[in-house]
Amino acid sequence: SLTESFALYNGTYMPKVGLGVYKMNDTQEVVEAVQSALNVGYRHIDTASFYDNERGVGEALKQSEVPRDELFVTTKVWNDEQGYEETLQAFDRSMDKLGLDYLDLYLVHWPVPGKFADTWKALEKLYKDGKVKAIGVCNFMEHHLDELMQTAEVKPMVNQVEFHPRVYQKDLLSYCEAQGIQLEAWAPLGRGQYFDAPILEELSTKYDKSPAQVILRWHLEHDVIIIPKSSREKRQKENADLFDFKLTDDEIRKIDELHTGERIGAHPDEFD
Numbered sequence: 001s002l003t004e005s006f007a008l009y010n011g012t013y014m015p016k017v018g019l020g021v022y023k024m025n026d027t028q029e030v031v032e033a034v035q036s037a038l039n040v041g042y043r044h045i046d047t048a049s050f051y052d053n054e055r056g057v058g059e060a061l062k063q064s065e066v067p068r069d070e071l072f073v074t075t076k077v078w079n080d081e082q083g084y085e086e087t088l089q090a091f092d093r094s095m096d097k098l099g100l101d102y103l104d105l106y107l108v109h110w111p112v113p114g115k116f117a118d119t120w121k122a123l124e125k126l127y128k129d130g131k132v133k134a135i136g137v138c139n140f141m142e143h144h145l146d147e148l149m150q151t152a153e154v155k156p157m158v159n160q161v162e163f164h165p166r167v168y169q170k171d172l173l174s175y176c177e178a179q180g181i182q183l184e185a186w187a188p189l190g191r192g193q194y195f196d197a198p199i200l201e202e203l204s205t206k207y208d209k210s211p212a213q214v215i216l217r218w219h220l221e222h223d224v225i226i227i228p229k230s231s232r233e234k235r236q237k238e239n240a241d242l243f244d245f246k247l248t249d250d251e252i253r254k255i256d257e258l259h260t261g262e263r264i265g266a267h268p269d270e271f272d
């Protein structure tokens with residue numbers, strides 16, 4: 001169910017399925033989308049300062065009757081907010097917009113060269129001060145993690161990266177597993193670009209599930225957290241209805257083979 005979670009290495013529980021809210025920059029849309037998700041049973045919301053919708057997310061959370069300790073809220077520090085002091089200030093701005101007195105997960109949005117080590121120091125401070133329950137990164141490849149670990153005191157608890165069958169980052173997943181870093185998939189649906197792949201259609205028929213559900217189940221089989229985005233209640237329900245079927249090892253391997261490496265987003269060494 002939507003309350004199923006993975007334990008991060010520091011003991012914080014992170015729900016396996018969350019709602020992504022990227023591109024919902026109309027306040028009314030994001031408020032309604034989060035309200036509808038909470039009604040469906042979602043307890044985990046993934047936003048970012050870059051999405052320009054933290055205020056709407058906060059408004060929906062404030063109106064809801066769900067107790068704060070049942071919610072898991074993630075936001076991220078954007079590239080032009082990075083650096084030690086800058087990040088501490090960015091955090092305060094985000095918290096003010098969200099209207100929360102603590103955050104569940106704060107993430108570095110991209111590994112900005114020359115900056116992310118100082119940004120990380122700020123996240124460590126926020127963590128030690130108890131303002132955030134867990135800290136992590138996004139879009140870090142192995143070499144970024146190795147570099148970060150040279151100066152970090154606290155190891156990231158989460159790495160959120162583009163991860164779906166076409167961008168099956170197998171080596172990064174094993175690396176993170178070995179380090180105790182929880183992998184989280186952004187664009188888990190690959191933005192719906194290849195739902196018609198024959199193996200997805202075949203398994204969709206076999207299990208009486210949609211191709212989207214087959215893809216999302218594949219992530220769970222790999223122990224990866226998912227944050228599919230939808231503002232529509234029907235799809236939000238669909239994207240969470242993943243706990244009454246399982247894929248076989250052979251089926252998981254066949255979906256793994258859809259990997260081509262064609263990314264939707266930027267390569268983490270080439271973003272601007």
Ligand code: NAD
Nearest residue numbers: 020021022046138186187188189190191212228229230235
């Ligand atoms: P996604 O893979 O979740 O695809 C979302 C799109 O798929 C929707 O706009 C909708 O058109 C379609 N869709 C959703 N449910 C569907 C269903 N059941 N059937 C058919 N179509 C469906 O892509 P995303 O929004 O880019 O990624 C999810 C979340 O990841 C974002 O909202 C955001 O929170 C996060 N994200 C993070 C980063 C990062 O750099 N850290 C980058 C991009 C996205």
